[in-house]
Amino acid sequence: MYEDVNNAHERALVFMHKMPRIWIDYCKLLVDQIKLTRTRRTFDRALRALPITQHYRVWPLYLKFVKKYPMHETAVRVHRRMLKLQPEDSEDYVEYLISIGRLDEACVKLAQLVNDEHFISKRGKSNHALWHELCTLISRNPDKVHSLNVEAIIRGGLKRFTDQLGQLWCALADYYTRSGLFERARDIYEEAIETVTTVRDFTQIFDAYAQFEETVISSKMEQMTNNPSEDPEEDDLDIELRLARFEHLMDRRPLLLNSVLLRQNPHNVLEWLKRVELFKDQPREIINTYTEAIQTIDVKKSVGKMNNLWVSFAKFYETNDQIEDSRTIFNKATLVLYKAVDDLASVWCEWAEMEIRHENYDAAMVLMKRATALPSKRAGFFDNTEPVQNRVYRSIKLWSMYADLEESFGTLKTCKAVYNKILDLRIATPQIIINYGMFLEENNYFEDAFKAYERGVALFKWPNVYDIWNTYLSKFINRYGGKKLERTRDLFEQALDGCPAKYAKHLYLLYAKLEEDYGLSRHAMAVYERATSAVLPEQKHELFNIYLRRAAEIYGVTHTRPIYEKAIEVLPDEHARDFSLRFADLERKLGEIDRARAIYAHCSQMCDPRTSANFWDAWKSFEVKHGNEDTVREMLRIKRSVQATYNTQVNYMSAQMLATAGNLTGTTSDLTPDGNLENDGMKLLEQKAASQAAARANADDMKPNKGILFVRSDKPPMESEINQAQNPDEIDIDDDSEPEEEMAVIQRKVVPDEVFGGMKKDED
Template sequence: MHPNLKELPGSYKLWYTYLKLRRKQVKGKIITDPVYEDVNNTFERSLVFMHKMPRIWLDYCKFLMDQHKITQTRHVFDRSLRALPITQHHRVWPLYLSFVKATNVPETAVRVVPDAEAHEYLLGSIERLDEAGVKLAYIVNKESFVSKHGKSNHQLWNELCELISQNPDKIRSLNVDAIIRGGLRRYTDQLGHLWNSLADYYIRSGLFERARDIYEEAIQTVTTVRDFTQVFDAYAQFEELSLNKRMEEVAENTDPDEEDDIELELRLARLEDLMSRRLLLLNSVLLRQNPHNVLEWHKRVTLYEGKPLDIIRTYTEAVKTVEPKLAVGKLHTLWIEFAKFYEKNDQLDDARLIFDKATLVPYTKVEDLATVWCEWAELELRAGQEDAALRLMARATATPSRPVAYHDEAETVQARVYKSIKLWSLYADLEESFGTFKSCKSVYDRIIDLKIATPQIIINYGLFLEENNYFEEAFKAYEKGIALFKWPYIFDIWNTYLTKFLSRYGGTKLERARDLFEQCLEQCPAQYAKTLYLLYARLEEEHGLARHAMAVYERATGAVLPEEMFEMFNIYIKKAAEIYGIPKTRAIYEKAIECLPEEATREMCLRFAEMETKLGEIDRARAIYAHCSQVCDPRVTATFWAAWKGFEIKHGNEDTMREMLRIKRSVQAQYNTQVNMMSAQMLSGGTTASVETATPTPPQDGMKLLEAKAAEMSFAPAPKGGNILFVKGEVQGGDRETAPLPSHEVNPDEIDIDDDDD
């Protein structure tokens, strides 16, 4: 021993330095050299004093590992764990585990490694799979276990399933079937993988029939398409491999017998049957997801096409399974198609029985039950039983002892179906076709009494009465419908009523017709006014007075939609010209120009000027052009200015042409000035200063000032009272003014142009 250590045996630094020096002395020597044993003894002596120092223990263990003394190294590791406090064990275990892995001594690994997951890893690496499976099963069942490698419990479970399913001959201590089925109950999101693992276990065990049973059980129980696809693909692959394997065996056999051929055919039939069942099996999966999916039940019936017994069984199961309140789709279609299936097979009694049961189902909507009744009646019609169909409709529409509201959700649909307009419409059609006049009329009256009629029902009722020559009854029916509805729903009724009335009576009951039209037009919306006003005007033209017709047209011009006013004025002008002559249309043109928007005003002015030109009133036409020019920006309305120019070329002279050009420049300047002033106003920040007071004015006052100035600069004010105003000449830069018609004119229709001296 070193002299210093004799004096200071408790010094860690001295011992550490001394042991390091001794290890250097043996470096490069063969491990069988006795000097190694001397160094080992030195470590042992140091541990008498340094047994609480983990660095000394680790150096000693590493030194022994280099000497490949397995048993001695293991003993030293064990002594270090016993000597050191537990808080320092984490420094020893990594080296201890690396030593265990390096030694490749299975028993040592089994005895030493304390961690369950590492234990399982070691057992797997040394092919002690049965013991590894047992330990892994213990890990999976331990809820508090936390993997040091970041594996979830689900991943460990998958590893266990893979281990036991792929090694059935080496794992005998575990119940594989029970373990995997426990996983099926526990991990419902991985059913496909677990079922395949269980089937794979039986396949590797040589139990092929048992594997088939597992596959069949799996595809009959999985509830997702993904799991079904996994299981079905594995099942199909298994059958295909089984068939190929058997075919290879038969091919190698030089003398195949009949049993081999039968077995091959059997395996081929199994594969074909599996592939043919795929759509049905997939449909079953979707129905297990939601057994109330009506569309999937219809698809299932389609898949059984050509198999009547399976179709009947499917329909029966469907109508028993689907709950009306949970149904996805229309439940009544199942009942209807079920009955139609019997009808196609000429089993009408069975079809009627299905319909009878269908009428008792508590549907969520009244219309569903009404559809069932209607389909039943149509079945009777197809069978030629018209009386039976009428009786069905009478039974379906019978008023219950306690009438209820149609939209009262608290009542059953059977109690509310008597107010279904769909039922009553079919009932009325059947009565018209196969019943008597009295019975059909009572049906329509009953519909009106129940206040469930639609405008179309009213029109149908009126047409039915008219066909049977009950014209006044038909008009009463129309009036009942008018009393039931409001605008715009009564437009069709009014239109039919008035048309039929005029075609029936013409002008014999003119006052009554006028009263009807006035009643109709009293609250008529603008979008429906045009048709009715034209009908009214035609009545007055054909059977009434011309002035009444003109009054109707005049009312129509103000009652129609703005976009229809231009067309209405054209009709008005045309009729006025036909009845009174063209000169009488001047007042209408003036009113149109006053009322119509700018685009239509320009068109109307052009027509007005053209008319005056044809009449030889050149001055009037020029005044109209001048009036219209105030709303015609030359940059936009080049057509108008071209028309005026053409007019002046034909009918004017140099002065009038110069006047037209001056007006054009003035109008263009007016538009440019307004645009520039508006732009300057917006750029000025919304405030202006008064010239006289220099007081800031708010933006609103500035806008008013701008508008007032634009009004002062305008060439001609807007027309008032329908009179066309005339443009007076001016010198360049002079003021612009307008002169109305003189009030003392003898002929108010005559237009004079004042002379202008520039």
């Protein structure tokens, strides 16, 4: 029956040979019958009969059929035919070749794909990915790939794909390793290490190189163990040679890494200095490294300070007792066009320090004089258009060292000349001025020292001039004391003129100390008073404390009252409270009870009872000891008033609103701020309501009497605790309780009808 079906297809194809559906069904039927040759020929007939535009429907079935059976040559030929019309399926062809072990042809085809710029991978692979796949394939199968020049291919990739140099170099070395050419592989690793420019590639290659050496050593030792040779000494020598080579590789790693970093940036001064340290036991290599670095580095592109390299080079000769060579290096270093003036100044200073270390003090001063000499063409210190050699004469580093040398080894005249030259060039710093003044003072030229301070004061402004003024004034007072008091006062006034508040405190205290020791007490007090206004706000309370203490010592405590008053007025609340308590305590000790009470009352306005309990406790203790019932009541009234001022709770605001409404309608509210009923809680409002009721009663005298007797209370007054105290003037009272008023006289009053409305009948 299969044959009948086959014959039916054959007869149908006589007239329908252009219809792909018939061919596809016929080929599928033959595939199921496992008639290999007949099926292959039928596929070929279908491809010849159908137009090219219909071939894409046949090729998948054909390829599936040829891959189904071990007909590798047939399958390869079918793939080749298909790729002539569908080259985009080349990747499938390569995969099939790899699967059947025909790697040489697979690598050739893959190389063609990599070189084809118009090839677009159906699987989204980039040209770089295909290249990497090719390199991996040929490097791992050197015995199966013969049609390609592997080294040429990989080296071509090294030029094209510079971001994957590590992988490509390792692939090339791996190719020779698998080929058994170990020496050639070692040469490839060495070449790779000497050419890569990134640390990542270097690390990858070096690790592969080290692993390669370990593998070679372990395989050799395993071979010696399994198959001992006739000459064991030669084997041992071979092993020692391989171990020595491996150790040498590991020892070279820091130097190789440094070479990579220098290839990455040959103008890196720090890396050159590190390279010198790596050659610490090889003087000839050190000299070669310094020479190469100096010739290689471009100063304008340098990373780091070029002067450090020159100085290090000169110190190397110095440590080897070659002083003349060191001087030669320093002399060349002074001619280099550095980026900054400070670099050249550092070279001069290092040269002078070298001469000092070898006790050539005169030579060091000659060097400093030469370095600070005025050039033929002067330029500004920050004029970058001029070379540093024309600007170094204004370097304060050079002049400072020159001045130190003159102080140590020169004469007074030459040292003064150096300092005066610094001042003439207007490059001095406050420290230079102070050093100059102290040098003159040590040589007993006191007036010259004060002139130097005056020149320094004229050069600088605040805040830089603070140190000069501080030193100047201190030295002047120590020198003359009160002999030139008016001149000292003028100096202080000059220093304080325009002095910022940040630096005023010390100068004012020094000024006041001068007046106390050599001047007038009232002048000292005036200085203290000025200081309290001139210093920073956070320093004022400290100045007031000093002011009060000195005033009490000089004039007595009674003269501190205006000081206390001013302190309370100008200081913030937290410090004003403290001064108020001290002021009140002072008045209490002096017996001025009323003045102390007034101070407490004034301070109470800035003391919230919830946060300043210590103040109210102090006032309460004061009233208990020195007050009476009226003063206690007044204190509590003030406390309630202050509490109402600071209180922001809803119940207090509600009580105030109710009280206001009661005033408007002729009624009063007995609600206290705490929300409790209290007979005497709001005495003033009750009095006002009573007066309004009396006015209405007078207006309604003509009406019948419909009054109700209003009484305050039938409760007897509480017994006072005054009798229980040992001191009859001392009262122990609680904040929450008040002394009750005396029993009020019962009076009969008339209440208008409008108060009750329709609640009562007339006869009631």
